[in-house]
Amino acid sequence: MFQRHRRTRTIVRGLLASFAALAVAGPVRAAAPPSAPQLSDGKxxxxxxxxxxxxxxxxxxxxxxxxxxxxxxxxxxxxxxxxxxxxxxxxxxxxxxxxxxxxxxxxxxxxxxxxxxxxxxxxxxxxxxxxxxxxxxxxxxxxxxxxxxxxxxxxxxxxxxDTYALSHVSGHAAVKQGLDTWAFITADYAFGHALERDGAAEVKRSGGKVLSTVRAPFATADFSSFLIQAQGSGAKLIAFANAGGDTVNAIKQAHEFGIVQGGQKLLALLINIDDVHSLGIEVAQGLLLTTAFYWxxxxxxxxxxxxxxxxxxxxxxxxxxxxxxxxxxxxxxxxxxxxxxxxxxxxxxxxxxxxxxxxxxxxxxxxxxxxxxMYLMQVKTPKESTGEWDLYKLIATVPGDEAFRPLAEGNCPLVKATGN
Missing domain, CATH: 3.40.50.2300 (Response regulator)
Structure with missing residues (x-):
């Protein structure tokens, strides 16, 4: 009995000492949440x-x-x-x-x-x-x-x-299909030049030839002279190294000129789904293109x-x-x-x-x-399409390491600096 009371008094004294220590140390706080990012101006x-x-x-x-x-x-x-x-x-x-x-x-x-x-x-x-x-x-x-x-x-x-991926995926596929002679109609600024450069390199690498190149000013309304030159080259494929409204105008005018009906194929190295929608599936059907995304x-x-x-x-x-x-x-x-x-x-x-x-x-x-x-697509025919935006069919999925330029070939100074 005495020993039990002594043990009880010892426990009580220990608890009192602990409470006193906590009182001196201050209130118990919950663990702090993870710190917020340090933003330079608060947002x-x-x-x-x-x-x-x-x-x-x-x-x-x-x-x-x-x-x-x-x-x-x-x-x-x-x-x-x-x-x-x-x-x-x-x-x-x-x-x-x-x-x-x-x-x-x-x-x-x-x-x-x-x-x-x-x-x-x-x-x-x-x-x-x-x-x-x-x-x-x-x-x-x-x-x-x-x-x-x-x-x-x-x-x-x-x-x-980028221009390499677009050219590599589309160019390789076209040459494999037998479209091994090309004529370029190129937007005359940095993007167009890069797209033509990368496209021509891929055509040659795949065993094809570039027969003609012509450069059109940005936001050109009339592509007739450029189309006539490309048509006259005798190339199996006319490639548009441009984008946006320029591509839409060029393809519309090529359709009006009957270029596809004359046996030449058209390739848009960069075309977006809004462009194809604007052209209409009757005009754009059969067009090959490369994209990073399809809805x-x-x-x-x-x-x-x-x-x-x-x-x-x-x-x-x-x-x-x-x-x-x-x-x-x-x-x-x-x-x-x-x-x-x-x-x-x-x-x-x-x-x-x-x-x-x-x-x-x-x-x-x-x-x-x-x-x-990246994705190689082909514009559907009117019979294949089931709705207003049902415009593409998937031809091939190309893994990123194959679609984009190898790291060692880009001449990026950052890569040289790291020795890669």
Whole structure:
């Protein structure tokens, strides 16, 4: 009995001592939640620099802004309790205007990352500014493969497609089908030149020949003289190394000239689903093309396209779907890195696989290229199509490592510096 009381008094004294110690130390606190990312100005600011008024407006433009806003909403709208803001501007397809907007955004308006940037000459100019200022650029609309080649940047990423992938997938397939003599009609600026260069190289590599090249000014209304020259070359295939409204006009006029009826084939090295929709399936049927995204590929792409169309009225292009993917991956990387510092975010984006409705198992290489599957498509015939936007049939899925230029062949100084 005595020993039991003594043990009880000992326990009580121990508890009292513990309470006293806690009183001196202060109240018990719950474990702290994970720290919020350290944001340089208290928020994340995403900017869409795009074409709002010219030949790429439907393929990028307001639709790219909507895609970015959808990605922000799907992420949750905030990052670590801090706001995520999306702003946009029209670069009018002019490098000087795009450069001025980029400088203002980076220097005075607290923009953390610029995205989209159709028109390769604008993308190249903005990439140089972003490199100088240590800020991020993620290109979805611009196509030149030089962005991850000689002009590569530690803070620049190329997300959706490039001229090498378009040319490699389409060119190889066409030559294999026996279309081994080509005539190019090329947009006379950086993107067109790169597309023609990469396309011609692929034709020759696959055993074909280039018989004719002609360059047309940007936003050309009348392609008749260029089409006559290409037609007169006797090439089995006429390839359009242009985009947007230029491609649409060229294919329409080729149809009016009866070029396909005369036995020559047409290939659009870059054409978006809005362009094919604009042309109409009667005109575009049978056209081969390469794309990074098709809305009817699987359940996830169909669900995204449905939401997008409810807002925008059109099915998303690959550029717009690429913006959605890039914004989502960027925000995940900022969260994982715990900072919006550009170099640390890029490192985290390289470390994390890209897994979303746009890309499965995508990855960001040292040169800034996001590598993912590409798709060879053919425009359906009117009999094959079951609806307004049922425009493509899948010919082949090309794995990213085959579709995009090998890392060692791009002449990116960053790759040389790392010895890869």
């Amino acid at each position: 994340v600011k995403i900017a869409i620099l795009t074409d709002m008024s010219s030949v790429y407006a439907d393929s990028t433009g307001r639709g790219s802004v909507i895609a970015a806003e959808m990605a922000v909403k799907d992420f949750g709208g905030t990052l670590g309790g801090q706001p995520i803001e999306v702003v946009s501007a029209d670069h009018q397809n002019k490098p000087d205007i795009g450069s001025n907007i980029a400088r203002q955004w980076y220097d005075r308006e607290g923009v953390d990352v610029i995205l989209d940037v159709p028109t390769s000459s604008v993308a190249l100019a903005v990439q140089q500014i972003a490199r100088e200022k240590g800020k991020m650029l993620i290109v979805s609309g611009g196509g030149t493969s030089d962005l991850t080649g000689p002009a590569c940047s530690p803070t620049g990423l190329h997300w959706t497609y 009817d590929r699987d359940d996830a792409t169909r669900a995204f396209a449905k939401r997008f169309k409810e807002i925008y009225g059109l099915i998303p292009t690959m550029h717009q779907a690429g913006v959605y993917s890039a914004v989502g991956h960027y925000l995940k990387a900022v969260q994982a890195a715990g900072t919006d510092d550009a170099l640390k975010v890029v490192a985290k984006m390289r470390e994390m696989p890209v897994e979303d409705m746009f890309a499965h198992g995508g990855r960001v290489r040292e040169d800034g290229r996001m590598v993912h599957d």
